[in-house]
Amino acid sequence: xxxVAREVKxxxxxxxxxxxxxxxxxxxxxxxxxxxxxxxxxxxxxxxLSHISAVDGRFTIGLLHPENLCVAPKALNKAHGxxxxxxxxxxxxxxxxxxxxxxxxxxESVVLDRVIAYLGEQFVDDIVRVAKLQPSKRLQxxxxxTAHLDPANPEHRKYIAGLPAMSTVTMSNLxxxxxxxxxxxxxxxxxxxxxxxxxxxxxxxxxxxRPELKEVFDELHRVNELKSYKNSWxxxxxxxxxxxxxxxxxxxxxxxxxxxxxxxxxMPVIDYDTINAFGGxxxxxxxxxxxxxxxxxxxxxxxxxxxxxxxxxxxxSIMLDSDSSEHSYRRPMVAPVWEASQDLPPx
Numbered sequence: 001x002x003x004v005a006r007e008v009k010x011x012x013x014x015x016x017x018x019x020x021x022x023x024x025x026x027x028x029x030x031x032x033x034x035x036x037x038x039x040x041x042x043x044x045x046x047x048x049l050s051h052i053s054a055v056d057g058r059f060t061i062g063l064l065h066p067e068n069l070c071v072a073p074k075a076l077n078k079a080h081g082x083x084x085x086x087x088x089x090x091x092x093x094x095x096x097x098x099x100x101x102x103x104x105x106x107x108e109s110v111v112l113d114r115v116i117a118y119l120g121e122q123f124v125d126d127i128v129r130v131a132k133l134q135p136s137k138r139l140q141x142x143x144x145x146t147a148h149l150d151p152a153n154p155e156h157r158k159y160i161a162g163l164p165a166m167s168t169v170t171m172s173n174l175x176x177x178x179x180x181x182x183x184x185x186x187x188x189x190x191x192x193x194x195x196x197x198x199x200x201x202x203x204x205x206x207x208x209x210r211p212e213l214k215e216v217f218d219e220l221h222r223v224n225e226l227k228s229y230k231n232s233w234x235x236x237x238x239x240x241x242x243x244x245x246x247x248x249x250x251x252x253x254x255x256x257x258x259x260x261x262x263x264x265x266x267m268p269v270i271d272y273d274t275i276n277a278f279g280g281x282x283x284x285x286x287x288x289x290x291x292x293x294x295x296x297x298x299x300x301x302x303x304x305x306x307x308x309x310x311x312x313x314x315x316x317s318i319m320l321d322s323d324s325s326e327h328s329y330r331r332p333m334v335a336p337v338w339e340a341s342q343d344l345p346p347x
Contacts, residue, residue: 001124004112005108009111011061012101014114017115017118017119018091022127028066030131031071032049034071034201035071038197041169046073046193048072050072050080050248053087054084057090057093059092061090063090067089076195085245087210137172141168141175142171144175145174148178195235199240199244200224203220216259223268227266231268233266234265235262239258242258
């Protein structure tokens with residue numbers, strides 16, 4: 001919840017947390033957790049929660065809502081600034097009430113109390129219960145260090161000043177040093193998120209708000225399924241920007257060329273080395289890419305109807321309707337028709 005308090009303080013108005021349901025607020029918490037994980041649990045600062053409709057828009061204020069946020073590479077977010085291409089979730093500045101103004105000088109704890117009062121205590125209690133919110137490790141370490149670091153101690157003062165910017169791991173190590181415990185050098189090897197990983201994830205998530213993004217995600221996912229785990233995506237900076245802009249409201253048509261280039265370059269090629277290892281002998285001049293899936297259609301050839309059998313049946317029908325005796329026509333009338341049909345098998 002302190003993340004919410006910081007964002008409200010940055011926006012300057014309590015209204016930025018408006019428009020939530022219990023489900024959307026839990027989704028906001030899950031989005032924050034994903035960003036935290038993408039940043040290696042606080043040890044890196046590669047990604048940020050980026051606003052689609054900016055907090056400080058000229059006529060609008062972008063809300064702190066999962067529909068208006070996406071996890072994005074930090075450099076792209078900084079370069080984007082307050083540009084607005086459409087979509088997201090915002091309110092008009094004219095709807096802001098003066099009593100909901102939040103001063104930049106207010107302590108975060110005070111802002112958090114005001115946020116809870118604005119949302120309603122019962123609403124917050126329900127969110128805490130459903131999302132199973134617990135105080136973060138960073139907050140626990142921060143509370144302990146704040147209580148045990150002595151401002152009168154020159155050695156402690158240098159740590160006190162740097163507490164807000166410390167990572168969770170740094171706080172944990174500092175706490176162990178103050179407790180006289182050895183600092184562990186063991187670290188769990190975690191996956192290092194790449195920009196495409198995060199943009200791909202967010203494209204799937206935002207498809208629930210913008211159905212036109214589902215087709216784009218499906219195409220990327222189809223290619224991703226064809227790639228081996230060792231064969232990562234190669235993506236140009238212009239293509240990263242295109243995906244970022246798409247998430248921030250650009251239409252698919254605006255970035256279609258970049259998407260086509262990305263898909264074409266990452267479509268896996270046929271592995272001729274593996275084929276040749278099993279007895280093949282293929283040495284193409286140009287590597288052939290695995291083609292896009294297309295349903296197999298079998299051509300249906302219409303049967304050619306022979307007119308002679310039809311004439312035979314017609315003649316036979318006429319004979320049945322005639323006044324001839326039942327034995328006078330059978331052989332003389334039928335035999336010539338069969339003899340005239342050279343394409344029919346012997347009867």
